[in-house]
Amino acid sequence: MAKTVLVVDDSSSLRALVKLALVRAGYSVIEGADGKEGLAQLDKAGKVHLIVSDVNMPNMDGITFVQQIKQHPKHKFIPVIMLTTEDETAKMQQAKAAGARAWLIKPFNPPELLDAVSRLAAA
Amino acid sequence: MTRPSVHIGNSASMFLKRRLIPPVLACLIAAIPLLNQVSVFTLIPPIAMAVLAAWCLWRTPERAANDSDMGCALVGSTATAAGQEHQPLNHLLLGVLPIWHQHVVSARTQIDEAVNDLVGNFASITDQFEAAGFRSSDGASGPGDETASILSLCENELQQVISLMNALTLSKGAMNASMQELLQATKELQSMAQGVAQIASQTNLLAINAAIEAAHAGDSGRGFAAIAKEIRVLSQSSAQTASQITERIGRVTEIMNGTTQAAAKASTDEETAIERSSGTVSDVLNHMRQLSADAQTMRDRGHVIRTDIEQLIIGLQFQDRVNQLMSVVDGDINRLRDQIASEDPPPPVAQWLDELQRHYTMREQRHSAVAELAEQGSAPAQPARKVVFF
Numbered sequence: 474m475a476k477t478v479l480v481v482d483d484s485s486s487l488r489a490l491v492k493l494a495l496v497r498a499g500y501s502v503i504e505g506a507d508g509k510e511g512l513a514q515l516d517k518a519g520k521v522h523l524i525v526s527d528v529n530m531p532n533m534d535g536i537t538f539v540q541q542i543k544q545h546p547k548h549k550f551i552p553v554i555m556l557t558t559e560d561e562t563a564k565m566q567q568a569k570a571a572g573a574r575a576w577l578i579k580p581f582n583p584p585e586l587l588d589a590v591s592r593l594a595a596a
Numbered sequence: 597m598t599r600p601s602v603h604i605g606n607s608a609s610m611f612l613k614r615r616l617i618p619p620v621l622a623c624l625i626a627a628i629p630l631l632n633q634v635s636v637f638t639l640i641p642p643i644a645m646a647v648l649a650a651w652c653l654w655r656t657p658e659r660a661a662n663d664s665d666m667g668c669a670l671v672g673s674t675a676t677a678a679g680q681e682h683q684p685l686n687h688l689l690l691g692v693l694p695i696w697h698q699h700v701v702s703a704r705t706q707i708d709e710a711v712n713d714l715v716g717n718f719a720s721i722t723d724q725f726e727a728a729g730f731r732s733s734d735g736a737s738g739p740g741d742e743t744a745s746i747l748s749l750c751e752n753e754l755q756q757v758i759s760l761m762n763a764l765t766l767s768k769g770a771m772n773a774s775m776q777e778l779l780q781a782t783k784e785l786q787s788m789a790q791g792v793a794q795i796a797s798q799t800n801l802l803a804i805n806a807a808i809e810a811a812h813a814g815d816s817g818r819g820f821a822a823i824a825k826e827i828r829v830l831s832q833s834s835a836q837t838a839s840q841i842t843e844r845i846g847r848v849t850e851i852m853n854g855t856t857q858a859a860a861k862a863s864t865d866e867e868t869a870i871e872r873s874s875g876t877v878s879d880v881l882n883h884m885r886q887l888s889a890d891a892q893t894m895r896d897r898g899h900v901i902r903t904d905i906e907q908l909i910i911g912l913q914f915q916d917r918v919n920q921l922m923s924v925v926d927g928d929i930n931r932l933r934d935q936i937a938s939e940d941p942p943p944p945v946a947q948w949l950d951e952l953q954r955h956y957t958m959r960e961q962r963h964s965a966v967a968e969l970a971e972q973g974s975a976p977a978q979p980a981r982k983v984v985f986f
Contacts, residue, residue: 483670486711487916490909497905529920529957554983559957560918569986576984580913583906589983 475501476594477520481511481538482527482556491525491556494583495590508533512541515548523594525586526573528557530566536567543572552593556581556593628883686936693933700926706920711915718908725901735805747884754877761870775859779852786845796831803828829896917958 478500480491485506492502503518505511507530517520524542528535542548552574558569559565565576575589803824809823826880933940942948956962 484708484916484919486708486715487913488718489712490912493715493905495721497722531839557957558917560959561957565984574986576986579916581908583909585983589985592985594860 474477474520475499477501477503477518477580478590478594479503479505479511479514479518479521480526481505481508481524481530481535483507483530484527487527491581491586494586498587498590500590500594507531508535508538508541511538515542515545515551521548524551524553524557524592526553528555528559528568533565536564536571539568539571539573554586554589554593556586577582689936690933693929693936697926697929697933700922700929704922704926707915708919711912715912718905722901722905725898747881747888750884751881754881758870758874758877761866761873765863765866765870768859768866772856772859772863775856779849779856782845782849782852783836786842786849789838789841789845793835793842796833796835796838800828800833800835803831917960920957921961924952924961925956928952 478495480488480495480502481504482488482491483506488504488506490547492504495502503514503521505514508526509532511524511526512533515524526535526538530538533541535557539555542551542553549572553572554575554577555565555568555573556577556579557564558579560578568576574593577586577589806824806827807821810817810824813820953962
């Protein structure tokens with residue numbers, strides 16, 4: 474059975490590109506446009522194996538989203554990859570402190586994203 | 597008393613000329629690659645903005661050069677006059693900035709939708725390619741591997757069938773040889789039967805002679821004459837039996853001749869059939885080898901398609917980066933509109949730029965020089981960096 478990945482990004486085209494890469498690799502993808510939608514999708518969906526999230530988003534940013542997930546008893550073990558244009562070390566450290574497992578700067582290279590996804594989704 | 601709007605008007609125009617317009621121009625240059633993705637009408641306001649900026653810079657170059665900082669408040673009648681001079685510009689900006697905002701939002705939306713459509717169409721095309729068998733050799737085994745293994749299996753099984761048919765032909769050959777030996781034996785039997793018939797004939801002659809001699813002997817030869825008579829009867833009986841044996845052996849020989857000829861014809865037909873079957877099997881195997889080669893070609897082409905898709909995914913991410921640039925510019929247009937509308941004294945340039953930079957996320961945004969921005973904006977997407985695992 475295909476593993477499910479939640480992709481959270483305010484850019485629908487970026488979500489489509491990530492989805493294209495993941496679906497071709499055999500993953501099932503659900504989407505959210507910001508942190509709030511991401512949380513709603515987690516509550517609505519069944520088993521989610523991994524989350525790929527942007528950092529800078531309206532309504533709820535990626536760092537806050539990760540903090541919320543890590544406080545949730547059901548979702549706190551889901552690994553999160555931050556996929557962002559943000560290249561400031563301080564932001565990366567914030568994400569690490571919040572509980573994210575990896576940091577990847579856009580534009581992403583599909584094989585690298587898939588490698589990170591397969592490593593963290595298998596854990 | 598100097599009206600606040602006077603200061604604001606002058607400061608705002610200086611701010612536009614020296615600080616805001618260059619980065620906006622740079623962002624517009626950065627968005628040049630999107631020209632084929634958006635409506636021409638959407639581009640009119642940004643182009644108008646660029647023309648207006650160029651006009652402002654051309655019209656007051658000396659004054660702009662002499663103003664060291666927009667944050668320095670202008671006082672006195674000179675400032676008042678300058679402010680009054682730019683009062684229409686404030687009204688113009690308050691009317692135009694919301695429209696610029698709308699068009700920037702519209703451009704972002706249209707680009708986003710266009711890239712979404714491109715991604716959707718491309719996903720559909722790649723699905724069709726994969727359905728047609730153009731699957732990359734990377735990853736799980738594809739149809740090409742299955743074809744190769746089926747080819748190997750078929751070749752082994754067909755070779756076994758050919759071997760069995762050859763063994764059958766050899767077996768038939770041994771049977772034909774046995775039948776030839778049997779035919780030879782019946783000929784010998786026929787010869788022996790003829791020998792028996794000849795012996796019977798001679799015995800009959802001998803019995804006749806014995807009877808003649810017994811008659812010459814008179815009464816003393818009567819017993820011998822009786823024996824000679826019986827011997828003649830026996831010889832006639834032997835001759836009759838030899839004749840029957842010869843007749844039967846002749847029939848058997850005829851049957852065996854027919855059988856041998858039929859067996860020889862069957863062997864010839866079988867050899868021809870096996871020869872044809874071997875040719876057909878070779879043709880089938882050649883076709884399957886060709887299929888296998890085609891499958892390998894399709895796998896190779898699938899690999900090229902896969903690489904192209906990866907490059908496309910990287911390339912299309914320019915939209916996300918341009919979106920980030922435009923989002924920050926859009927936010928600053930709104931902030932400038934609010935600033936002018938508030939009629940408050942404008943903040944120092946450094947403070948304004950600090951607030952602007954707070955929204956930067958990318959390296960190219962942090963470069964302030966227009967030339968550097970333009971160079972990066974027109975360049976292709978930056979190569980992807982490695983994943984950092986925590």
